[in-house]
Amino acid sequence: MINAYLSNGSVSELTPDKPEFLLPDDVVWIDLHHPTSAEDQFVEQLLSISIPTRDELKDIEPSSRLYAENGALYMTGSLVWRADSKDSKLTDVAFILTADRLVTVRYADPKSFSLFVAALGRAPEETCNGRTLLAHLLETIADRTAEIMETVVSRVDHLATDIFRERTERRPPKFLESKLAEIAEVHRLVGKVRDSLGSLSRLLTFLQNASVIQKDEDVRKLCATVAQDVTTLSEHASFVAGNIAFLLDASLGLINVEQNAIIKIFSIASVVFLPPTLVASIYGMNFQHMPELSWQLGYPLALFAMVLSAIIPFFFFRWKGWL
Structure with missing residues (x-):
């Protein structure tokens, strides 16, 4: 789909079925969406x-992503x-700046584009040209990235509150394990944001050094402001990643x-019940000459010895602070 945006903010769709078609002079932005x-x-x-x-957009070499022709x-x-969503992605978008028009090529629909189109009608018509549109579009992309980072910070705060919640509150057995998936999701999103900001930083550096931008004072200042915003966001993203x-x-x-x-409980339980097991093992042996077997109180005394042998280690552990 090809959308042509005029200097007054209106839009019309272009179709390739008219080879003799002539592009109006007031078209300042051509957006190719899944062309x-x-x-x-x-x-x-x-x-x-x-x-x-589409394949050329995926090239990662700087010479293939930033050049003049x-x-x-x-x-x-x-x-x-x-x-x-839970499946954040990066999409490559081409920005082509000609003498008087902006051309964008994209195979996805980032929210920053819809936000920019919604605000396009409010731009002054006399200042609406390709250079200005590109600068404002990059500004919108930076603002959208800042919104994403605000959402990430909020999610990180909620995660920190949940993770460090008082242990007196009852939590499901797999509570912390479930938080690992959320942490991984947020970390993935921050990684995408940092990659995007690095790409935008290189793009803005290339754009500011272009002669067509150097000659336009207003656009040059706006690009410098956006570049500073991108640098600040990159530092903030690094802090959030930490x-x-x-x-x-x-x-x-x-x-x-x-x-x-949990292992400690089982270990203590095994140690506490080890002496009673020893007592029971001794009096469970089938020897003929065991004096205690003929005692009338032998059985209750054996039970008492087993209980006492369990109580003494328990209180000893508590006294040592191991429990």
């Missing part, structure tokens, strides 16, 4: 530029997609403590 090969060729003929394919700037950034690592270590430590407490 077919025919749609790629159609836009290439309209603008006399090459459109990167035939007067156009080609930039590929990785954006967080499906951040609100907190998540701490929660993971703390959860594993608490699980070990609980498991050790």
